[in-house]
Amino acid sequence: xxxxxxxxxxxxxxxxxxxxxxxxxLKYHESEFGEEILDFNLIIDNSDKIFSDFLDGKYKVxxxxxxxxxxxxxxxxxxxxxxxxxxxxxxxxxxxxxxxxKHKSGAVSxxxxxNLNFNDFTEWDYVTNILLEPxxxxxxxxxxxxxxxxxxxxxYNIKPI
Numbered sequence: 001x002x003x004x005x006x007x008x009x010x011x012x013x014x015x016x017x018x019x020x021x022x023x024x025x026l027k028y029h030e031s032e033f034g035e036e037i038l039d040f041n042l043i044i045d046n047s048d049k050i051f052s053d054f055l056d057g058k059y060k061v062x063x064x065x066x067x068x069x070x071x072x073x074x075x076x077x078x079x080x081x082x083x084x085x086x087x088x089x090x091x092x093x094x095x096x097x098x099x100x101x102k103h104k105s106g107a108v109s110x111x112x113x114x115n116l117n118f119n120d121f122t123e124w125d126y127v128t129n130i131l132l133e134p135x136x137x138x139x140x141x142x143x144x145x146x147x148x149x150x151x152x153x154x155x156y157n158i159k160p161i
Contacts, residue, residue: 007137010091016135020093023069034072041067051158062157070155072148076118078110079142087158089139092132094151100127101145110143
């Protein structure tokens with residue numbers, strides 16, 4: 001089963017520059033996973049087809065919860081998902097690190113155990129870290145224990161059809 005896919009050059013250089021600049025001019029507010037721009041979701045044209053092609057299946061973008069600009073905070077978590085086939089995607093607008101964790105009990109995802117202490121870092125081990133440069137994107141399964149830290153990202157919630 002695929003759990004992570006890395007993408008280079010998601011946007012054209014000009015589009016990345018414009019999107020990054022816009023994201024810096026708007027006000028951010030506290031949210032569950034960092035700071036987000038409220039009521040401002042920028043979803044790329046033809047996103048359902050683009051993501052379906054990347055993921056080699058039929059997928060749709062959850063338009064209400066996608067295109068979000070976020071400045072993530074370092075916190076270990078998993079994200080709500082309806083099926084094990086859900087995906088999340090983010091594009092780094094600035095240098096960003098994606099971290100995967102496993103619990104000392106051996107659990108690497110919420111599929112194994114959801115009732116863990118996410119606030120005590122001593123109960124967790126790093127599995128891997130992926131440094132993303134601006135305009136690199138990452139698809140990942142929301143049930144993986146992870147954190148995103150560093151620069152601003154644009155975030156998508158993707159569901160199978």
